[in-house]
Amino acid sequence: MNEPLTINSQEAVQSRLEQGLIPRYAPLLVIASRSIFILLAQGLVYLLFLQLKVPNASVVIRNWWTVYGSLADLGCLGLMIWLTRREGIRLLDLIGLVKSKLKKEILLGLGLFVAIAPITIIGGGMLAQLIVYGKLNPEFPEYTFFKTLPLWAVLYSRILWWPLWSVTEEMTYNGYALPRLLAMTKSRWISVAIVTFFFTIQHSFLSLATFQHAFYGFLSFLPLCIVWVLVYLRIRRLPPFIVGHWLMDLSNVLFLVQVG
Numbered sequence: 001m002n003e004p005l006t007i008n009s010q011e012a013v014q015s016r017l018e019q020g021l022i023p024r025y026a027p028l029l030v031i032a033s034r035s036i037f038i039l040l041a042q043g044l045v046y047l048l049f050l051q052l053k054v055p056n057a058s059v060v061i062r063n064w065w066t067v068y069g070s071l072a073d074l075g076c077l078g079l080m081i082w083l084t085r086r087e088g089i090r091l092l093d094l095i096g097l098v099k100s101k102l103k104k105e106i107l108l109g110l111g112l113f114v115a116i117a118p119i120t121i122i123g124g125g126m127l128a129q130l131i132v133y134g135k136l137n138p139e140f141p142e143y144t145f146f147k148t149l150p151l152w153a154v155l156y157s158r159i160l161w162w163p164l165w166s167v168t169e170e171m172t173y174n175g176y177a178l179p180r181l182l183a184m185t186k187s188r189w190i191s192v193a194i195v196t197f198f199f200t201i202q203h204s205f206l207s208l209a210t211f212q213h214a215f216y217g218f219l220s221f222l223p224l225c226i227v228w229v230l231v232y233l234r235i236r237r238l239p240p241f242i243v244g245h246w247l248m249d250l251s252n253v254l255f256l257v258q259v260g
Contacts, residue, residue, distance in 0.1 A: 080094070
């Protein structure tokens with residue numbers, strides 16, 4: 001059997017594509033489905049809130065995406081399990097974990113978090129505010145940033161949500177879709193543009209409030225997603241990006257999700 005390092009290499013993916021093991025629709029299906037799964041999970045929770053007669057359910061639901069988001073993760077993982085089995089590989093082969101490289105990759109992931117996240121998130125957010133709202137620090141819809149949840153939901157968000165969310169995103173966009181789009185299109189820029197678009201637009205559906213805020217969410221994450229995908233193309237190792245993504249999402253729930 002191939003070593004994990006080579007199973008998801010560009011050469012191996014190209015070979016499986018030529019053997020007909022990778023459906024042509026698969027990469028687009030995977031990355032488009034993530035946003036669909038997010039909206040479906042949000043819709044199910046909204047209907048549940050209506051049945052429970054939760055006051056102001058359409059606003060309160062903005063608090064809950066770090067809980068119901070795991071439903072979208074499970075949908076994505078299930079889809080990728082099915083598609084990777086068709087290729088004759090395992091889901092975990094998308095990560096390509098190598099124990100001898102683990103220490104170096106953890107340090108690299110920490111470096112990615114320190115070097116990329118603050119500049120792109122803060123800079124992208126400020127630029128998006130100016131474009132969408134015409135000023136810095138506009139009045140945002142309620143619960144679009146700071147969340148208040150029951151204790152059990154806060155604990156879930158801080159213990160279970162972020163490890164699953166981060167690793168699923170990285171496998172979805174960089175681990176699965178990007179190498180296969182590269183093999184199909186033979187174009188780095190087309191592949192990066194497609195992956196970046198879907199990677200970015202999913203953030204428009206989190207804490208969905210208004211079309212204006214959804215557009216703000218798209219623009220604020222666009223710089224981060226572009227840089228993240230381009231750097232991945234340079235390194236072509238998924239574990240550092242999982243570590244860096246873990247740190248970003250853990251910071252999110254530690255500072256923006258509170259008991260209320």
